[in-house]
Amino acid sequence: MKKKTVALLLAAAMCAGSLAGCGGSDTTGAEAVAPDGGSVQSAEVDESGKVNGVLYKEGLPLVDEGTYSFSIFCDDSSESGEFYMLDEFKKQTNVDVEMRIFPYETATERLNLDLNSGDYADVIGGWTLNDSMILTYGVNQGVFVPLEDYFAEYCPKITEILDLPGVREEMTAPDGHIYTIPYVCDDTTVGYAPYINSRWLENVGMDMPETTEEFEAVLKAFKEQDANGNGDPNDEIPFSTDPNNKHIEAMAGWFGLPMNKYGEGIVNSEVVYAGASSTYRELLSWLNSMYEQGLIDLEIFTQDSATWEGKGNRDLYGVSIAYGSSEFSGIQATTEKGEFDVLPVLNTDKGGSWMRDTNGFSVYRTQAVITDNAKNPEVICRWFDNAFELENGIGCNRGPVGTVVYKEEDGYHAIDTKTLSEEEQEKLSWGNLWPQSLPKYMPSGFKYIEANPLYDEKKALEEAYEPYLTKETVPSFWIPLDKIDRYSDIATAINDYFNQQQAMFVSGELDIDDDTQWQNYIDGLYALGLEDWMEVRGVEKVAE
Template sequence: MKKRIVALLLTAAMCAGLLAGCGKSSDTAATGGDAPEEGSVQSAQTDDSGKVNGVLYKEGLPLVDEGTYSFSIFCDDSSDTGEFYMLNEFKKQTNVDVDLRIFPYETATERLNLDLNSGDYADVIGGWTLSDSMILTYGVNQGVFIPLEDYFAEYCPKITEILDLPGVREEMTAPDGHIYAIPYVCDDTMVGYSPYINTKWLENVGMDMPTTTEEFEAVLKAFKEQDANGNGDPNDEIPFSTDPNNKHIEAMAGWFGLPMDKYGVGIKDSEVVYAGASSTYRELLSWLNGMYKQGLIDLEIFTQDSATWEGKGNRDLYGVSIAYESNEFSGHVRGTERDEYDILPVLNTDNGGRWLRDTNGFSVYRTQAVVTDNAKNPEVICRWFDNAFELENGIGCNRGPVGTLVFKEDDGYHAIDNKTLPEDEQEKLSWGNLWPQSLPKYMPSGFKYIEDNPLYDEKKALEAAYEPYLTKEIVPSFWIPLDKIDRYSDIATAIKDYFNQQQAMFVSGELNINDDAQWKSYVDGLYALGLEDWLEVRGVDKIAD
């Protein structure tokens, strides 16, 4: 999945620790004989034909008569064509027309802000551009995002079933008691982004898999100084790079004993701490700066876009890169066996090296799709998503359409490789063209396909390799208190931008990481921006030395 980690992930630890189910907010119920608000669920009328408000069939398919209803979706996603197989299937099933307004992640945030400011926003806003702060600002405070829990209860049995999973309803419910987003609940990996190393390059330079940071640096030097990719040019190798939109280089602080996330929050001695001003983080930056000076790190690491990063990887110019999966930059088609890229192990494990656990294998994403006050008949939209979450539709969005790539048999669902299809069908049914992967989808936890020739599961191999060295704890999710929404939003944006900017300047040498005065100036800048207030809202009590 592209650009998976742009918003905060909610995890199994949170789900397991919470009890299932919570009643609807009293704010949403008609009380004391007051007349239902026009357009509310309570005011809906069902006619003799079974249509709600003259538009939606309350039960069964299609949802509406052909040509009578459409809605728009804004989302960020990666697609060459903007065409998605399952959207066309859902049109056939529901008679609902969807106007998909899709933008690359790099430009989607700016475009969404423009839309929201102008009032010309879509009926549904989805994707990784959304955040808790936006839910609270545009939902709780401004009413641009509308509450959905009553629509779910009245029209959406599948979504209700999902909300009733342990802890899910609580995680989805904002501080004012309303649910503003379509739930996106799924099995998840314990490790998101990690480094992948080219084992063919290792073989070409005659070196073994590194296990310490010293050995890793030596490997990168060999990649730089020799014709590691074997193309006859000893000067085109780029030893190390990372996904431009999910760099996660601060995660490597775990090799020095303090695993941390991209916001600077980490785990030390089983305690959640702020690590972005710590001596450990400084040690990491100093090490990276030394390698940058030697030309071991991509000179464009802080300036390139995704297309440039992928283009270099496709030309076999990278020895190591951080990514969600190696084929995101290598251009290699996944097969039944591991290809030349392998998992770089957690380094310095004999000396306290660890990696931050992202989830306990299960996540709730609460900011993937909202319905706006521009939408007419929101009940249709909610039922449209509810239909998308039915099992075989979920299979279609996640793996491929039933009857084409997946086949129902007595012992379960058998999946085939899309490479067995005619060539003109292969791209159309590739994973990225099935469904906008930044939008909610659903599969029951633990659902497995039966495959004759299963593809190599790189993420499963990663989890097996990293599990002994993962933190037991995860960085918990949180809701911003209603009275601190505006203040927190300003602080969070400023601190995130400052953290990333200063990181780039220290690594590249524009600032001297080894100069105590410049480091102190950086730390003072964090406090000046409101670090302590930011941490208080997040529930982080300790700043690591």
Template sequence: MKRKLVAVLLLAAMSVTSLAGCGSDGGSGNDAESSRGGSEADDAGDADDAGDADDAGDAADGESSAEAAEVDADGKVNGIMYAEGLPIVDEGAYTFSIFCDDSSSTGEFYMLNEFEKQTNVKVDLQIFANENATEKMNLALNSGDYADVIGGWILDDSKILTYGVEQGVFIPLEDIFAQYCPRIMEILDLPGVREKMTAPDGHIYTIPYVCGDTSVGYSPFINGRWLENVNMEMPTTTEEFEAVLTAFKEQDANGNGDATDEIPFSADPNNKHLEAMTGYFGLPMDKTGFGLKDEQVVYAAMSSEYRQCLSWLSGMYAKGLIDQEIFTQDSATWEGKGNKDMYGVSIAYGSSEFSGIPQSPEKSEFDVMPVLNTDKGGIWLRDTPGNSVYRTQAVITDKAEHPEIIARWFDNAFELENGIGCNRGPVGVVTFKEEGTDQYRAIDVNTLDAETQEKVGWSNLWPQSLPKFLPIGYKFLEDNPNYDEKKAVETTYEPNLTKEVIPSSWIDQDDVEMYSEYASAIRDYFSQNQARFISGEQDVNDDAVWEEYKAGFEGLGLDEYLRIKGVETIAE
């Protein structure tokens, strides 16, 4: 009955607000948002489900996730897995499948091949672009035809609660970790990690992904060469920003002789973060509609500040200052246009993601665009306190014949030199142990031949949506390090960041079923209407339309959703 009720409420809200037309942002539908972990983290995960888990660190009642197993005369568990050391199994003895979202220019991942050599475990990788991976995952889960491991930015707390706690499709892993995974146990024992990883029923359902992280994930980057070409200064207010975009549109900003091929402003299709610009109007917020007002968590999707931001963005969209495909293009299109020098400004994790300009020791032509309107209270939401625990990055399903082998395979991936390989480049190719020390020196990948560069390029090292590990704060020795653009972002933004981050905690187990329904409907409604307001399909400046939009949240059960999340205030 609960499921039917929410479905009816969703249909009612859709009829009130006329939800046909523009689609959602093409993103992940994921709390952690297509962020990348470690120093590359988009990342950067969005705030997740508020409300403390009861007795999170305690063992749960019920069956253990790992049955006691004897080691035979060959040193094998269950006749297949060596209890200690490498390889984990005999050659050809075990294959498991991984479904995840990610991208690679070659479709090959260097470290996956290395791990097969080390472990004799073969991986059947089923990889999809983020734009359609969520739909494919949902279809697989609903049909019962899913992989041994599901991972990536497409998972979120709701999925863990539904398919783990409620249905048992995702299996508990803490006992397997305790028996076979010493490195994972060390990670779980880091401060705060076990508590955050432990679901409300006391089980741990996921492989931990713990990394140092940036305080600012996604932000706008502006082309300094274009600014010079149109004789404009770095904008500091929303009015100046709009004036710069207008100059980009009307003049030959990219200098190619064609004054009509410039696109002033765009954003990563999977991580647009347009609502983040509400911080320019005094209320920093995240992609799920929550914000911080006076450092207190509020629901900001109906606030006057958000409406003001939408009105500003809608006006610029109508003038052609915003990419007209911003709500419909995929990542390849966004990157393709950026590689053709068509973007003056784009929101991204890093400018190289869309510009086609590789990272190098020198700063590229793209600059960090500062927080706007700081003289009027403009502020940006702090993404992390400097490190992140991604608790929804990889699960083992009940399809896995030998989950203990899979857990040990990940445990081996977290060994130091393997972690170095996944994060920076394979030892002996890109990274080298400094003689007589425990440190590793990283060389400039650009000094390698073209074929090797492609093989060990960052996106081809490891599916970057899957867990990897380096000790927090790990530093490489470098002779000629790349320009640290993320450090420049942090330095620029720090004076105008919120002091706090939106907290991330599990919800109460009693609310699991209804929360999953509410969260999906409300978040979809928020993102879909954002696209319609900005594109002009709905007039954000029409009071009647705005009131209908607000009423739609009530029809979807917003009050109950906020009660479950422990948020008391709806910003007006």
């Protein structure tokens, strides 16, 4: 999915389960081995129906009160670390859960320290995990425990999810094991995009731009006039972006080569490396020109999320790339469209386009692992399996059934939470229901009957962008086992270098129009292992 990668956390917001059809390994799982050395199949069930003397194999609660607890490490923006549905699951299961929560900006560093020290949580979850970690700590080191046999033995709901088209294949690592709790959900076809303040447009007497030239003219008007109407014509910041999800390179699509944050583009339905292309250079040159004119936030490459949001909350941004406008504007959604509009795809008359993020669903295969520090992993698996039951999924996604959502003959009705007390609204707000970087599940296409449905900004974005989206998405892949260490080093180096050089070209620290400096940048990519990086990712060509 910020305090995560907003992209992706808010992606989790609308996640509501899904049919999935992504490619992956077609190998089958081998017998899972429990941390104590025995196999899942060898677990004993006593006369009371308990597995290994702890877990009731069927029904609720899962354990006797006070007999089992586990810890979860994850990234989240919660200030209190308290979540309504965790309390509900405690009542249902008798399992105690200790949350170890860190902001996304610091979670990765803390997780690395924990893994290196051996003092890591029983469950590690959130947006800090990635494929390389699954392969390194799961396949190679055994720190992450194989889970497929626990799922088969104890988890009917998770098994149902894995049996959706393509999901098991996507979840299965190259060694045939599944190391993570599945997170399968409906998803938006467009994640991050620019949002423009229509009130500012009206204040400066401009129409919605349709080309990059018109867009630049709008940004100049925002800078030179009192666009926000506060009496100060010098405090406006025409353009900025989410610090954790800049997606500046995505605008290369306006020049004919849609790109993702890894530098991959799509040309004639083929994935290419676009981070060394003339189109990307053209974009950087244009952005540098606007940066030098003061049309781009001077802190765009240095500010943190709090600074970005603080400026937006003070009505200083005319345009910003974000997952949704409320992320930076501070203006919460209502039943009517707010003052921010989706900036349309520009230059469509000349082939302007945008990268399609998903086909309407996602399989997140790195959201939660169980480590070898966990006792009785079968309890944890069943705990998540219970969390994925329909009404628990509703509670994690929308609010508890019987309080925010009510079951009627024609379906589940969600009330307007503004009818609740301020204390209840805070307690039952989306971010306080469930750690939103952890897996949750709703059946694909599940809809609530809303009392007062809010304006759907993401739907408006998808409708506006659909005619100009690439038909394809960049396919997922697993790193070959014999290239895990090499790829991990290359991927980190290339990603850091790509972002660093992007900032230097846009800010003018490097001269994007100097052929020698541009060639030095390209040579640097190859020196870091670009060709090996492309081979692992299945990218065959570098775009010219």
